[in-house]
Amino acid sequence: LMSLIINTFYSNKEIFVREIISNSSDALDKVRYQSLTDPSVLESEKEMKIVIIPNKDDNTLTFIDTGVGMTKADLVNNLGTIAKSGTRQFMEALQAGADISMIGQFGV
Numbered sequence: 119l120m121s122l123i124i125n126t127f128y129s130n131k132e133i134f135v136r137e138i139i140s141n142s143s144d145a146l147d148k149v150r151y152q153s154l155t156d157p158s159v160l161e162s163e164k165e166m167k168i169v170i171i172p173n174k175d176d177n178t179l180t181f182i183d184t185g186v187g188m189t190k191a192d193l194v195n196n197l198g199t200i201a202k203s204g205t206r207q208f209m210e211a212l213q214a215g216a217d218i219s220m221i222g223q224f225g226v
Contacts, residue, residue: 121137138181142168145185159186 146166153158163184171180 135179139168139170142181142183142185145183145187147185149184149186 146168149159150166167184169182169183172178172182195222
């Protein structure tokens with residue numbers, strides 16, 4: 119199943135970029151949530167933002183956010199797993215012949 123996800127999602131550049139931006143947005147939500155009980159988390163960077171830097175010479179995009187990343191426990195529990203947001207249902211529908219344009223209907 120992971121192979122299917124990698125070959126379906128991450129070979130499509132638009133979907134890959136959307137996933138990276140979604141991850142940055144999650145990191146911003148995490149720091150925003152933490153700041154409700156600990157305002158000091160915003161002391162080093164008060165502005166919550168996602169910056170995308172294109173480099174035509176290297177043919178790369180660099181994504182920078184001011185959010186909070188994953189802890190070691192988060193990585194151990196989540197890295198390499200299928201999200202609980204509907205990805206499994208989406209992949210099952212895709213294997214059954216659904217069109218990739220269905221992205222967004224399953225929380226992928």
